[in-house]
Amino acid sequence: MPPASLKTRARLSEVRYEIRGELARRARELEGQGRQLIKLNIGNPGAFGFRAPEHLQRAIAGRIADTDPYTHQQGLPAAREAIAAQHRLRGTPHVNPERVFVGNGVSELIDLSLRALLNPGDEVLLPSPDYPLWSASTILNDGRPVYYRCAPENGFLPDPDEIESLISPRTRAIVLINPNNPTGATYPRELLERVVAIAAKHHLLLMADEIYDSILYDGATFQPLAPLAGDVPCLSFGGLSKVHRACGWRVGWAVLSGDPLASGDFHHAMDLLGALRLCANVPGQFAIEAALHGEDTIAPLCAPGGRLYEARRAVIDSVAASEHLELVAPAGALYAFPAVTGAAAHGFDDHGFALELLESEDVLVVPGSSFNVPYRNHFRVTLLPQPDDLREVFARIERVLQRRAEAATASRVAVA
Template sequence: MRTIRPSAGLANVKYEIRGDLARRAHEMERRGYDIIPLNIGNPGVFGFRTPETMRLAMIENLKASEAYSHQKGIFPAREAVVMQQQSRGVRGVSADEVFMGNGVSELIDLVLRALLSTDDEVLVPMPNYPLWTAAVNLNRGRAVHYPCHAANGFEPDPAEIEALITSRTRAIVVINPNNPTGAVYSRATLEAIARIAERHHLVVFSDEIYDQIVYDDAKFVPMATLVQNTLCATMSGLSKVYRACGYRVGWVSFSGEIESAREYMSALDKLSSLRLCSNVPGQWAVQTALGGYQSILELTRPGGRLFESRQAILNGVANSKYLQVHAPRGAIYAFIGIKEGVLPNFDDQRFAMDLLEHKHVLLAPGTSFNTPYKTHFRITNLPRPEVLADVFLRMEELLDSYANGAEPVSRAAPDLKVVRNQS
């Protein structure tokens, strides 16, 4: 029988957040194990609800959702994005410069596909949300990673970014607040990146899906307020701030030097037309979401659930003999590392698998985010504080076994006699 082989274009594409570890976790759940899933920022799994006003907006407009919309999206949703950008100080944006997509994930693919030719380069942060690297590679480009060092709180060094620019560089990606590290970039850093992009005529792709999720005194600065003399694409959506991952609604709005990018915008319009339109019912929630009360602020201030769960992570790390972390200032993750010298043979992939198999906790190894080092892992702060406190006890048990050269001690097996058939 002839083997059906996958495309060679997938050779440099990885998305381990939903890879082998997640598949193994699913197998274990089918056998009756309770797995704590910390690998994905999926609010609905942990009891977060989409604001009721957004659900009602969808219901009330179901009759208007049965036909295809314009390929760029419905006008009320695009106009709501314009109004939000204007309220933040972004000028020169109209509904014509806004595209709605099936989540930001689809738009990442579309904006890169419309831009890149073979071997064009895109500067991508490292560590990074792996879809950016994957999408560059899938669209014939080459992802060039600029480092965001832990010693600098995971903020990039603009001089290191500029040193990577070549004649093939077309764009720079900024993820702020950052996934996976939780860094919130300073205005000075963002201004320096904006000037680099302008000097070298690079498109700026600013992934701001966590724009309103910040903690303590962190200040989010929209990139589009700083970029004037080149094209800036701001990307956001409903999935995180509004806890509506399943609605699959994202958007990209273009600002800055629009006139010189008309051919590129036409190419993006063509690609949007090829997929007809994005999910229409979910688009009706956008105007209500952006124009209404921002309930995320209740969750991120002291006493709010996201704030307190983040604090539980910081407490767990502080109480550990092995772990360290730069306190996340935004987003819904912590990028946790091993203290230097305490476990010299630590391997993030082995740790993640052992933690799943023996302690029933699923997380994402740091190398999932295109790091060259194997000393970090990412968890989400979406579970309740008491759940995260228990997770750190399980981690410490496993790390103790590493330090003592002992075999990991597994948690009790499930009572298979009472496991329901989940097939």
């Protein structure tokens, strides 16, 4: 008699993370066969030759002898003070080191914060498209994602009136991702002020995923949410992974601002959950002060002539030259989110396209529907490869889309 199948949690069937999912597994199989792939599915700077800045590496190396013990569950005191100091410079109210939480990347802190907040059936307002970890963490903490649209025709910016219309008695939080992953949109102050007013009116927690805060192009600006939130409880997320190109160090933080009396119970819940995992990775925390108050190494990469700027320009130019693509140019972050249009979009399925692109052209992208949108004509690429590599990628994408457009046109002619 065969052994009984080991059952897993039922809610896992609702969770999607295609960034490292089925297509990525197929890519590994192809690499095992000796295929050379261009993988644009993950915003992982180190995989594309970027290095964490040397002054951050030295900060860790100089304190390596002090990294053996556990530290406080909320993080090293000096690291939390450096994070609090950055937020004070931004004008964040009610911020001090006791309200800073250091985690094993922002991903862990998103999960911990939702676990601290949600009861079964509680709702979280999430952007569509979203970074799918937010949806997954909401579901796995027994909550319900409710999506507000960030439509391409509106530059991927949300409509505050729609956000408010989605609020129910079970709504607990509004999540904003700014600069946005996957679209690269950056949110203007006036829009953020309207969202703050909605959160204040309905007594909701604001959750601001600001991991890409300094990755900006062509004069785009970043407006942090916490200074606008004032006394409204706000949890702001940042880290070393993207701006400082240190994904593998797994160093993220969350800063709780707003009226301390209104968020005291939530603070204690976060502290308890942090204690249950003992503490975050210690060595990387010694780089936080140098990262936040030392040399700015990201701005040159985002300025004309800088590698990220020129990679972004290669994508914009390639889309402009395409017969089959449109793009809202990303103002920030590390991604572009092109749309397939015209004849190539007839009967288009983003997952099928991504699989064909992988199998026939050795390029791995992420289907747009993986980011919890109702349409299926987008895909995401990262801006981390060299500009010439991105031009080659889009030449391959154009070949696939041209074949699809020709097949769609031939099909329509045959029917006629």
